[in-house]
Amino acid sequence: MNLTILGCYAATPRTFTNPTSQVLEIRNRLFLIDCGEGTQVQLRKNKIKFSKINHVFISHLHGDHFFGLIGLISTFALLNRTTDLHIYGPKGIKEIINLQLRLSNSWTKYGLFFHELESKESEVVFEDDKVIVKTIPLNHRVYTNGFLFQEKIRERKLNLDAVQSYEIEKCYYQNIKNGKDITLDDGRLVENHKLTFDPVPPMSYAFCSDTVYNENIIPIIKEVDVLYHESTFLESEEALAEKTMHSTAKEAARIALKANVQQLVLGHYSTRYDSIELFKEQAETIFPNILLAEDGKSFEF
């Protein structure tokens, strides 16, 4: 599982900082999460094969999380994309995009599908044979969702030595990897655990931005491998965080601790601070495994 941060700063794009956008690669699928202004250039700068992005998840309709979407959609059209593109985001996003496409007389030739969200409960928004994506209802100034990406349990790994020692034919391998026991020609039953190793455990990633401190999300993100939680402010701005419905670094860490996650990634920093190191320092007083998101940084989990 690979996470590339395209932008992790709050509010407005600046010369050296970009608004929220990230690419999650999981089981060979590229998911784009949020799409602030300039995301398409950040995709190029970070050498992401962005024609492979088929699913875009938009947390909420504040500009620093979606103003780059219309540009990306248009660029896909100019690049003669033919693959369907699916957009998951708050109700209204379809009207925003379609109005601009209509007025610029530039409809896409590829299929553009909107999955508009308005539920206040967690729901499955995407599922295929390898990955499932659920919403994480957040609490911000406008309707907002985080997204939980869960790898499905992989097939078991073949123990080749064992399989060959029983002289099992190759046509049975897939059944074995699927967990089936095997009856040999002489009638003996070989139990699956003698023929396979446990698969790599499935990974999970939870993206939570923007939100005020909100313990309601804990059951949904419980024990994820990686939690990205917004930390717009430091402790000194705790009152401002509450007023603007954002979180501090410590609050993000408290959620990570209570949800018993493996790893916390902090981001969505206010640009008022000269250095982001203090976010890590403050969060580490509560939860040990802290990583700092930075524009252009990739994490391999």
Place this chain on the structure above:
Amino acid sequence: MNLTILGCYAATPRTFTNPTSQVLEIRNRLFLIDCGEGTQVQLRKNKIKFSKINHVFISHLHGDHFFGLIGLISTFALLNRTTDLHIYGPKGIKEIINLQLRLSNSWTKYGLFFHELESKESEVVFEDDKVIVKTIPLNHRVYTNGFLFQEKIRERKLNLDAVQSYEIEKCYYQNIKNGKDITLDDGRLVENHKLTFDPVPPMSYAFCSDTVYNENIIPIIKEVDVLYHESTFLESEEALAEKTMHSTAKEAARIALKANVQQLVLGHYSTRYDSIELFKEQAETIFPNILLAEDGKSFEF
């Protein structure tokens, strides 16, 4: 008169090239012309005092000319702007911006005024005591206007030696600068040209992008000091230029020649070319005074 090119490439923003946007400074007024994605960051990079921009002119509703506008408007709001902002652009632009402001629940506290254009004739869209701005109807795939910025004639320059030799009191100076003759206390009439020098001649700038080769604009841009004319393609792509309703470098030069302008600035280059030098070479076979726009370049006229 100063022109700063923020972006001068066609179609999509890329790692090292920006879509159309430029800032014209004329008589201490900052006019923003077009606003492709990333314009607000280009304004910062080029150290433009962008809070001083009160008037934004949008040529047409293709994304590479306006996708940065909503971001700029939002950033002005986040920076607590209070001064009115005026947007001049094709009908529909108000709906696009207002829909996004409404859905993100982030109305501006400053006055945001839209002047929607739909006339196919040249019309005055802005005028104050020093500058007048008129549309230049262009011929592109969607409704498009260029813009003609004309300085008004300045007041005459006082010939201080002459004025003092006639012992004229200071309270008459403004009348003299306005071109009035003066009757002295002894009844003699002194003609204005004896008391003043000619003012600096007024400058004019015509922005023409995007458009197919179109001689109808010549009467409007006749003898301007500076003409920016799109040249998306080189001669080898002449057929493509016509099909997509763009111009070649030579066609831009032909318009400059026929309109008898002082200086032609080329821009809106397709990103298919490795170097832009050929645009200058080809245009110079027709018209001598060619400058090449480049992102981040400033011209003083």
